[in-house]
Amino acid sequence: xxxxxxxxxxxxxxxxxxxxxxxxxxxxxxxxxxxxxxxxxxxxxxxxxxxxxxxxxxxxxxxxxxxxxxxxxxxxxxxxxxxxxxxxxxxxxxxxxxxxxxxxxxxxxxxxxxxxxxxxxxxxxxxxxxxxxxxxxxxxxxxxxxxxxxxxxxxxxxxxxxxxxxxxxxxxxxxxxxxxxxxxxxxxxxxxxxxxxxxxxxxxxxxxxxxxxxxxxxxxxxxxxxxxxxxxxxxxxxxxxxxxxxxxxxxxxxxxxxxxxxxxxxxxxxxxxxxxxxxxxxxxxxxxxxxxxxxxxxxxxxxxxxxxxxxxxxxxxxxxxxxxxxxxxxxxxx
Amino acid sequence: xxxxxxxxxxxxxxxxxxxxxxxxxxxxxxxxxxxxxxxxxxxxxxxxxxxxxxxxxxxxxxxxxxxxxxxxxxxxxxxxxxxxxxxxxxxxxxxxxxxxxxxxxxxxxxxxxxxxxxxxxxxxxxxxxxxxxxxxxxxxxxxxxxxxxxxxxxxxxxxxxxxxxxxxxxxxxxxxxxxxxxxxxxxxxxxxxxxxxxxxxxxxxxxxxxxxxxxxxxxxxxxxxxxxxxxxxxxxxxxxxxxxxxxxxxxxxxxxxxxxxxxxxxxxxxxxxxxxxxxxxxxxxxxxxxxxxxxxxxxxxxxxxxxxxxxxxxxxxxxxxxxxxxxxxxxxxx
Numbered sequence: 001x002x003x004x005x006x007x008x009x010x011x012x013x014x015x016x017x018x019x020x021x022x023x024x025x026x027x028x029x030x031x032x033x034x035x036x037x038x039x040x041x042x043x044x045x046x047x048x049x050x051x052x053x054x055x056x057x058x059x060x061x062x063x064x065x066x067x068x069x070x071x072x073x074x075x076x077x078x079x080x081x082x083x084x085x086x087x088x089x090x091x092x093x094x095x096x097x098x099x100x101x102x103x104x105x106x107x108x109x110x111x112x113x114x115x116x117x118x119x120x121x122x123x124x125x126x127x128x129x130x131x132x133x134x135x136x137x138x139x140x141x142x143x144x145x146x147x148x149x150x151x152x153x154x155x156x157x158x159x160x161x162x163x164x165x166x167x168x169x170x171x172x173x174x175x176x177x178x179x180x181x182x183x184x185x186x187x188x189x190x191x192x193x194x195x196x197x198x199x200x201x202x203x204x205x206x207x208x209x210x211x212x213x214x215x216x217x218x219x220x221x222x223x224x225x226x227x228x229x230x231x232x233x234x235x236x237x238x239x240x241x242x243x244x245x246x247x248x249x250x251x252x253x254x255x256x257x258x259x260x261x262x263x264x265x266x267x268x269x270x271x272x273x274x275x276x277x278x279x280x281x282x283x284x285x286x287x288x289x290x291x292x293x294x295x296x297x298x299x300x301x302x303x304x305x306x307x308x309x310x311x312x313x314x315x316x317x318x319x320x321x322x323x324x325x326x327x328x329x330x331x332x333x334x
Numbered sequence: 335x336x337x338x339x340x341x342x343x344x345x346x347x348x349x350x351x352x353x354x355x356x357x358x359x360x361x362x363x364x365x366x367x368x369x370x371x372x373x374x375x376x377x378x379x380x381x382x383x384x385x386x387x388x389x390x391x392x393x394x395x396x397x398x399x400x401x402x403x404x405x406x407x408x409x410x411x412x413x414x415x416x417x418x419x420x421x422x423x424x425x426x427x428x429x430x431x432x433x434x435x436x437x438x439x440x441x442x443x444x445x446x447x448x449x450x451x452x453x454x455x456x457x458x459x460x461x462x463x464x465x466x467x468x469x470x471x472x473x474x475x476x477x478x479x480x481x482x483x484x485x486x487x488x489x490x491x492x493x494x495x496x497x498x499x500x501x502x503x504x505x506x507x508x509x510x511x512x513x514x515x516x517x518x519x520x521x522x523x524x525x526x527x528x529x530x531x532x533x534x535x536x537x538x539x540x541x542x543x544x545x546x547x548x549x550x551x552x553x554x555x556x557x558x559x560x561x562x563x564x565x566x567x568x569x570x571x572x573x574x575x576x577x578x579x580x581x582x583x584x585x586x587x588x589x590x591x592x593x594x595x596x597x598x599x600x601x602x603x604x605x606x607x608x609x610x611x612x613x614x615x616x617x618x619x620x621x622x623x624x625x626x627x628x629x630x631x632x633x634x635x636x637x638x639x640x641x642x643x644x645x646x647x648x649x650x651x652x653x654x655x656x657x658x659x660x661x662x663x664x665x666x667x668x
Contacts, residue, residue, distance in 0.1 A: 050429060055403065059391045059392075069389070087422055088423050088448070
């Protein structure tokens with residue numbers, strides 16, 4: 001019998017520090033931002049937006065890194081691969097991920113550009129409008145991968161955002177091959193419709209090649225990938241081609257189809273949505289935690305909903321409440 | 335008639351970014367920290383403590399800078415003088431203070447050490463245990479002062495913390511002379527008992543020389559400065575020697591004596607104290623706002639209590655709620 005893997009989940013993602021401030025809808029409009037979306041920006045535009053931003057706070061972010069933070073808080077063994085620069089924000093990112101109990105050994109990059117940052121304008125409705133300067137993150141080289149680490153994790157989790165820049169895309173292709181070679185599960189999040197607009201053919205090819213075992217999407221990404229405007233038509237079109245499909249719908253909950261079995265979960269009611277940043281990331285955390293513990297599909301969805309419900313009650317995409325305590329009833333009921 | 339000053343308050347203080355994380359009482363004990371206190375640490379100790387800290391968030395801080403953030407949020411015209419380094423945390427500090435509408439023109443310092451940071455362990459009771467690496471902040475040179483700016487502000491506000499390092503101490507002495515020369519009000523916060531232990535003679539001399547018009551202290555600092563263990567005995571000993579004395583007592587409210595008139599305010603009830611960092615700083619903000627608007631002593635105290643009550647409901651020492659809205663009833667009732 002093969003040795004069980006040392007890690008539950010290893011993830012490759014952007015290593016980003018979020019810079020977050022409240023903003024009015026008028027601010028978002030005046031600055032020409034796409035409300036609710038994620039826009040890549042270059043350094044001059046990042047500086048322009050930062051100068052227009054109110055007093056902010058800095059909290060580590062990055063989609064897959066947020067997911068690992070949730071997984072680790074639930075008790076999973078995790079490791080992260082991502083590129084920071086050798087600067088103060090890079091130290092902040094590395095500190096926060098390691099302090100969460102997550103392995104992180106990617107060496108900081110000595111050259112410019114700086115560590116990635118995401119300028120997030122949070123409107124009174126809790127919606128987040130993200131503007132990402134990818135900086136060092138887009139230079140993650142394929143040779144920064146540790147194939148042995150990837151082979152030693154039950155799940156390889158990849159973030160679609162990182163498919164956009166060329167170097168990390170090659171790293172992710174190599175990581176998929178390493179995970180596949182070791183018989184591991186590959187989970188992938190589509191991240192954002194703009195990524196699908198640019199790389200949809202790649203994603204469809206990965207799916208056709210059976211390279212993705214668990215696919216995460218929100219309803220907009222589902223529509224973009226399948227061309228089906230209707231939610232259920234999109235699910236019906238995609239589900240037969242991936243072993244497990246998980247689609248989130250914000251306050252309408254989430255659907256999953258796994259090996260022909262379908263399940264649904266309602267969103268966890270939240271008295272006051274403060275900041276939706278990281279809702280999808282934390283949903284994926286809960287779902288993957290259930291998956292690596294071998295729990296039923298519906299329980300995986302419920303775990304996702306609890307984690308997503310926690311993250312939107314406060315600023316930032318890293319959990320603040322005790323996720324183990326929040327999920328204890330659900331897990332002990334089993 | 336003289337031109338009215340352009341600024342309400344100009345402050346000189348440490349330019350610090352707070353690095354904040356929840357911690358248990360066990361953590362605080364294990365790390366050998368003085369719970370509830372402020373301890374100066376060198377860079378190796380700061381690194382050691384940071385490595386032992388959980389996932390954190392970064393929020394601009396610095397005692398006098400926090401006070402200005404509150405004053406500006408209330409609608410006062412403010413400017414800050416303090417030293418950051420030419421690094422990312424320095425940019426964060428400068429951004430946040432300027433984004434709050436506060437003038438800040440002190441040039442960043444190109445050399446090492448880095449921008450000051452304060453590692454703050456927040457225990458479940460909301461108490462904060464601060465460990466400050468002063469970094470660039472302690473190198474504020476006297477020639478960084480803008481005497482014309484100081485002369486153009488109704489109040490010069492000085493933070494006792496900054497009395498400890500030699501260079502800023504000289505800068506503050508010069509600032510007091512500039513304010514005095516222009517007939518302006520000098521306000522001073524004693525900051526921490528350790529500062530009084532080291533520099534109490536200086537402070538007593540400043541008071542004897544009538545160099546301080548408004549003195550802020552908490553009950554511990556009052557006891558340290560006067561040698562009177564009893565609170566009211568301390569007030570009685572000190573009040574005759576400063577035109578206005580303001581002493582805060584945490585959940586027991588605050589007392590003030592101004593030109594022989596005494597007033598008291600109860601603390602604003604708070605359902606759940608999350609983080610007491612900045613409570614004294616924001617009390618000073620509210621009080622000084624009332625002062626520069628020429629409001630009665632009791633109203634000044636009430637404004638202080640409202641601002642202190644806001645800051646302890648969330649992480650960080652910069653206001654999040656709309657202080658103008660929170661104080662509107664009090665101000666319109668006048």
